[in-house]
Amino acid sequence: MKSPYFSDFESSSFFDFLTEHRPGLLPGAGKTASTGRAVPPEQTAQGAHLTVPHATTVLAVKYRDGVVIAGDRRATEGFQIADRRIEKVFKIDDWSAMAIAGAAGPCIEMAKLFQTELEHYEKLEGVPLSCEGKANKLGQMVKANLPLAFQGLIVMPLFAGYDVKRSEGRIFKYDLAGGRYEESDYHAIGSGGKDARNTMREHFRKNMAEPDALGLALTALYNAADDDVGTGGPDLVRGIYPTAKFVTAQGIVDVSDEKIRAVYDELIAARRSKEA
């Protein structure tokens, strides 16, 4: 345990620690990220876009007890499906979860780094970060990823946290430059994000009950998959369904596969009856 651990390093941030001492471990490092030089998109974007798996529609909806956050399971590489079971919704700590859209590799790395970041801060300082503090920190991490975004390795998170002090769920969205915006009701990002938002705009109500919020989230994902090739709908043959988590005062709770399947069985039956 030599110099880097001691030194006069003061920050309680694991991200800052890596940036200073082990930049090679940052998401997507070793490209231009380490030099900090942005490569013009036309030089690299096409190649990068086609070879890296991308993740697609994820969304979050506020309801009476907090937030439900959900995502589809498909990753694509160009016109191929790279993965049918990818997980895009991550528990970060007991009060927050995040969903990702963009290049799968750096996205998953960022989720892992963000998990370590929050736990690291909590252990060093003895208290967890506030909900707002977590959202801001994630914005800084997205900002640091900007050079990679120019190369087509976009990482776009959607953050859902339960604010213990205010006793309410909160949703934050980001832009590529690290801008952070709070959403009051719902939001969806990714290639099918617009389709999902359209569904939620029509059916969202304030202070919904838990089953209604889950139903709305899963319906929005279904409609997004209907219109967007990059988003996977429920795969009835293989039994693969979108995943969802509740972010509430009780912590982060995974919604069971059975519950999600039941919602889709009903939804599909209703759609089928319209076709008859």
Next chain:
Amino acid sequence: MPLPYYVSPEQMMQDKAEYAKKGIAKGRSIIAMEYADGVLLTADNPSASLHKISEVYDNIAFAGAGKYSEFENLRKAGIRHADLKGFMYSREDVTARSLANGYSQSLGTIFSQEIKPLEVEILVVQVGVNGQPNEIYRISFDGSIIDEKNFAVIGGRAEAVQSVLKDKISTEPTALGAALALCVSALEQTANQKLPPEGLEVALLDRNRLGRKFRRLSVADVRRLLSD
């Protein structure tokens, strides 16, 4: 330029050791003790906010006695070491043994090379899961490292507490309440005063918890356990 006068290495080390020991003995004691479901850490600490015991990683806890600023630095260094290792490889690759080794190296180097040694004594504790045994490492100001069994004491009148515990401890795994009562009575005997639950800092590494095993016990928890 005046010539530096000669001091024999033996004399220098002895002086440094004496200095460090004096600093550590000024403080109060901390006990780590195995119980049925893991490891219990009990410190005589009147402050509710300045901790002597802390979480390092999933199965690992840290306790420091002596000078606060110095063991606080060591604690932070340990957390950085553990989080970096867990991030780089995997969570299960973070072990108390490698952490204790790192501490031993650092303390040893500082003791032999710096003018002022660190006035600290630390414990690195790991709860064993899936049938693995618990590990308790005691590391001294000079970097010497001791692999303790059943229990370990650091800080204050550590030897006195140790001898009290040695007579009373049973070889069978004890329940949490009994282990805590034993620790408190040993601390009270050597401190020659009654220790209220508010004056204790108590934490557990409980192997039955999922994920992060470290948990602090509140004053109410301690009071309830001691009254049972």
